[in-house]
Amino acid sequence: MSIYVGNLSYDVTDADLSGAFAEYGTVKSVKLPTDRETGRPRGFGFVEMSKDAEEEAAIEALDGAEWMGRDLKVNKARPKTNSGGGTGW
Structure with a gap:
């Protein structure tokens, strides 16, 4: 499993x-x-940790937390999907 971390400082x-x-x-x-x-x-x-329990603890603690001047959005990453992106021809 991977963790998505959004709203990060640049x-x-x-x-x-x-x-x-x-x-x-x-x-x-x-x-x-x-x-x-x-x-x-x-x-x-994206962050990957060794154990699912560690990832769950990090998500619980950091989702919505203020870090580097931003309120983090932290959750389980969704699998990457093929959005097409091309013309489909």
């Missing part, structure tokens, strides 16, 4: 996010997507 780093979630358990990975054209962070990220 100044956040992988290390910042990992540190915030490490309080709740072992962080396996952190991904902060960037805009393809500008290279700027997109304001959200």
